[in-house]
Amino acid sequence: MSRHPQVEAILEAWYDLETCAPSEKTESIRRFHHLLDQAIATAGMKSVSRNELKELLAERYNEFKRGKRQEERARLARLR
Numbered sequence: 001m002s003r004h005p006q007v008e009a010i011l012e013a014w015y016d017l018e019t020c021a022p023s024e025k026t027e028s029i030r031r032f033h034h035l036l037d038q039a040i041a042t043a044g045m046k047s048v049s050r051n052e053l054k055e056l057l058a059e060r061y062n063e064f065k066r067g068k069r070q071e072e073r074a075r076l077a078r079l080r
Contacts, residue, residue: 003060006035006038006039006042007039007057007060009035010032010035010036010039010057011057011060011061011064012064013028013031013032013035014032014054014057014061014064015061015064015065015068016028016031016032017029017031017032018065033050036050036053036054037050039053040053
């Protein structure tokens, strides 16, 4: 599924945040928040919070995460 590049970057950063090593959490959070803030500013949605934007993107994120996990399983199966 083709997505808007800015949305794709947010979804990727969200996934990275959930799957990164503990030592990378701070940088992942910073990047994720920066992308959320940038999207809010770009869209001119000054009254929208990061959490509200996350809620709006939650369904897309769940689809994205399912796809990433399927890719990872397929890659692992090829290695066997």
